[in-house]
Amino acid sequence: MNINHSNNNNNENNNNINKFRGYPDEYLDYGLISPSRYTGGISTSLSPSSQHSYERGIMNKKVPKIIKDVIHGHMEIPIEIQDFIDSVQFQRLRDLKQVGTTSFVFPCAAHHSVDKGDEFLTNSDIYITSNNTIRFEHSLGVSHLAGKFIDRIKNTQPELEITHDEQIAVRIAGLCHDLGHGPFSHAFESWVRTTGKQFHHEEMSVKMLNFLIEDKGLDQYDTSDIKFIENLISGDSTSKPDRKFIFDIVANQRNSIDVDKFDYLARDSYYLGRANNVDFTRLIEFSKVIENEICFCSKEVYNLYELFHARYSLHKIAYTHKVGKAIEYMISDAFSLADPYLKISDQLEDPREIETSKERELEESRKIIKNIRMRNLYKFVDEVILPSEQHAHTIKMSSELIAKEGTDIDVSDVIVENLNLNYAFKDQDPVQHTKFYTRYDNTRKFQIPKEHISHLIPSQFQEKRIRIFCRNKEKYEKIQDAFRKVLKNYNIQPNPSNTVSPMKIPQ
Numbered sequence: 001m002n003i004n005h006s007n008n009n010n011n012e013n014n015n016n017i018n019k020f021r022g023y024p025d026e027y028l029d030y031g032l033i034s035p036s037r038y039t040g041g042i043s044t045s046l047s048p049s050s051q052h053s054y055e056r057g058i059m060n061k062k063v064p065k066i067i068k069d070v071i072h073g074h075m076e077i078p079i080e081i082q083d084f085i086d087s088v089q090f091q092r093l094r095d096l097k098q099v100g101t102t103s104f105v106f107p108c109a110a111h112h113s114v115d116k117g118d119e120f121l122t123n124s125d126i127y128i129t130s131n132n133t134i135r136f137e138h139s140l141g142v143s144h145l146a147g148k149f150i151d152r153i154k155n156t157q158p159e160l161e162i163t164h165d166e167q168i169a170v171r172i173a174g175l176c177h178d179l180g181h182g183p184f185s186h187a188f189e190s191w192v193r194t195t196g197k198q199f200h201h202e203e204m205s206v207k208m209l210n211f212l213i214e215d216k217g218l219d220q221y222d223t224s225d226i227k228f229i230e231n232l233i234s235g236d237s238t239s240k241p242d243r244k245f246i247f248d249i250v251a252n253q254r255n256s257i258d259v260d261k262f263d264y265l266a267r268d269s270y271y272l273g274r275a276n277n278v279d280f281t282r283l284i285e286f287s288k289v290i291e292n293e294i295c296f297c298s299k300e301v302y303n304l305y306e307l308f309h310a311r312y313s314l315h316k317i318a319y320t321h322k323v324g325k326a327i328e329y330m331i332s333d334a335f336s337l338a339d340p341y342l343k344i345s346d347q348l349e350d351p352r353e354i355e356t357s358k359e360r361e362l363e364e365s366r367k368i369i370k371n372i373r374m375r376n377l378y379k380f381v382d383e384v385i386l387p388s389e390q391h392a393h394t395i396k397m398s399s400e401l402i403a404k405e406g407t408d409i410d411v412s413d414v415i416v417e418n419l420n421l422n423y424a425f426k427d428q429d430p431v432q433h434t435k436f437y438t439r440y441d442n443t444r445k446f447q448i449p450k451e452h453i454s455h456l457i458p459s460q461f462q463e464k465r466i467r468i469f470c471r472n473k474e475k476y477e478k479i480q481d482a483f484r485k486v487l488k489n490y491n492i493q494p495n496p497s498n499t500v501s502p503m504k505i506p507q
Helices: 010-017 023-028 048-060 081-087 090-093 102-105 134-155 164-176 186-192 199-216 223-234 243-248 259-272 282-287 298-319 320-343 360-374 399-406 473-489
Strands: 064-067 073-077 126-128 287-290 292-298 379-385 415-422 462-470
Touching: 010 259, 064 134, 073 081, 073 102, 073 134, 081 199, 081 462, 090 134, 090 199, 102 186, 102 320, 102 415, 126 282, 134 259, 134 282, 134 287, 164 199, 164 360, 186 320, 199 223, 223 243, 243 292, 259 282, 259 298, 282 287, 282 298, 292 298, 298 415, 320 360, 320 379, 320 462, 379 473, 399 415, 462 473
Parallel strands: 064 126
Antiparallel strands: 064 073, 287 292, 379 462, 415 462
């Protein structure tokens, strides 16, 4: 990776840098550096990777910037990262809510600051992230943590010979890992799959990354550099098996413990008003690469279980909230009704606007969006947790089956959701796929069996639920009765707390 920031003023600036105490006056006026931070040369408050960037960037007055973030505090942005941030492809993430339709249920999760949010302060050269939860600030946070993680590994394990280019590539991967999200984030991804087409935001992120580099003319990144960043985003280490530990930082395919998860759990918990008991800074601090794998100190094993329980809790309480899911299905219907006219599924990277259009062909889509605005939403009907994995495979629930069991129910009235909640590793325990070391021997890695941790750790790590929604609220009770008849055929008891009328006892 040949990253070179230079201009014709290098000789003049070199002379300025040799001034007494190290800094020319114009760099003091730029705001990043204050006299109290002088050390006779480069500021010692910068991280190693940022300081490396500073030493090269100061020659043309381009220096690392500082971002004030509500989760991580002051975050340093190396020079090489700024080209990616200051792009159309990355700035569009300001318009994407981190939690999608969940923001309709938890308003604070999408609160936008009206004063200093997203403002660039020219006097102090500090960006302040806005008081909301959007993919823009999440991506900045992931890049920051990715940089901290790889910087620490480099500083504590110099024998790994981590290069500056690898440090920058990991930061870029963290920054760009969500470039491919569509409107309403995962809701859009789910809708595209209903059209029979494949859409994965990770794959789209790679396409957007290539578009960004081409659009910005970042010629310092050659084909191999771009492929390396792409693989860091996906966690695919096949191209560099001898450096597999680097691919575990942004998207860990071994056990799902990565900085993406660290940031969104902390950030979403903060904006949802939920306590976050996961200390991800300890996980970074008490980590070590052993035999090409990032391992954690054995003291942190329960912290990891807290991490995955926090993820499960957010999915159960917030991300899959029944009202949020109802709105997600409404948005999906609006897209489906507009698709024959707008060809959204054929132009996934360039959808036109629906809500403010006047075209007759979009009338039904506009009605759905207006209903969302007016809170006239699809109705959650019922939910059941399937009793076992074995039983789950034998149950075939469908809208057709429910409509057949009921009266005056159309198939289009019913929405069936098959929901899996887990610890991010399907039905397996991710901590049992994690290696540890001890304070007394940090050269050997090993697993810690559950029975040596706690008898209260779950024995199952995935639950399967069936949820029913209805588009026509007048048929709410009829649909519930029909669904419960189907459950009775499988000898499954319904949840009495979901019964339509408190006076009606389930049969």
